[in-house]
Amino acid sequence: GQQVMQIPQYQHVQEGEDFTTYCNSSTTLSNIQWYKQRPGGHPVFLIQLVKSGEVKKQKRLTFQFGEAKKNSSLHITATQTTDVGTYFCAGRKGGGNKLTFGTGTQLKVEL
Amino acid sequence: GAVVSQHPSWVICKSGTSVKIECRSLDFQATTMFWYRQFPKQSLMLMATSNEGSKATYEQGVEKDKFLINHASLTLSTLTVTSAHPEDSSFYICSASRDLTVDIQYFGAGTRLSVL
Numbered sequence: 001g002q003q004v005m006q007i008p009q010y011q012h013v014q015e016g017e018d019f020t021t022y023c024n025s026s027t028t029l030s031n032i033q034w035y036k037q038r039p040g041g042h043p044v045f046l047i048q049l050v051k052s053g054e055v056k057k058q059k060r061l062t063f064q065f066g067e068a069k070k071n072s073s074l075h076i077t078a079t080q081t082t083d084v085g086t087y088f089c090a091g092r093k094g095g096g097n098k099l100t101f102g103t104g105t106q107l108k109v110e111l
Numbered sequence: 112g113a114v115v116s117q118h119p120s121w122v123i124c125k126s127g128t129s130v131k132i133e134c135r136s137l138d139f140q141a142t143t144m145f146w147y148r149q150f151p152k153q154s155l156m157l158m159a160t161s162n163e164g165s166k167a168t169y170e171q172g173v174e175k176d177k178f179l180i181n182h183a184s185l186t187l188s189t190l191t192v193t194s195a196h197p198e199d200s201s202f203y204i205c206s207a208s209r210d211l212t213v214d215i216q217y218f219g220a221g222t223r224l225s226v227l
Contacts, residue, residue: 042219042220043218045216048214099145
């Protein structure tokens with residue numbers, strides 16, 4: 001079945017440092033979404049990427065969708081303590097409405 | 112808009128009993144609702160997809176007689192864990208989407224189930 005892996009699994013950074021998480025799917029995706037889950041909380045939608053090679057920015061967050069539509073990345077510039085949480089990518093295959101969530105990257109930001 | 116309410120947020124039950132979890136879309140009609148299970152520090156594993164008025168579609172390995180899903184209206188889906196055992200202890204999260212070609216899934220706050 002479809003697998004979506006993320007690396008790294010954990011990342012500790014000092015506040016102000018940059019952070020990147022990478023998402024790789026075993027199959028081609030129709031689109032990919034990114035969610036953030038704070039400790040003890042539930043996933044919150046961040047963004048959706050649809051087009052091959054697409055790049056979107058939200059303030060300090062930059063999202064990319066690979067040319068082959070099998071990988072994606074999320075880059076945070078100058079992390080803040082509010083960025084703490086687990087970031088999940090979630091891929092949709094074909095025309096279905098089912099999402100396959102990635103393994104997640106847990107980000108910790110230290111002062 | 113797009114608020115999903117999930118209840119209860121936390122439940123403790125004895126082994127052998129059944130537990131019902133409700134998922135409601137408060138300000139939109141959800142044509143599709145999803146039920147996930149999440150173990151500590153792990154990803155969300157899709158258990159089933161439910162569409163209003165039809166039987167749920169279960170993922171491979173998920174026992175449909177164990178995890179009963181009912182999607183009786185466009186705003187309510189329920190998950191009943193029948194004859195719960197300690198290995199069913201987990202974090203269960205529902206999500207809802209607005210239409211069949213969906214984009215965004217809006218998540219409930221989750222239910223932490225502990226089976227003694």
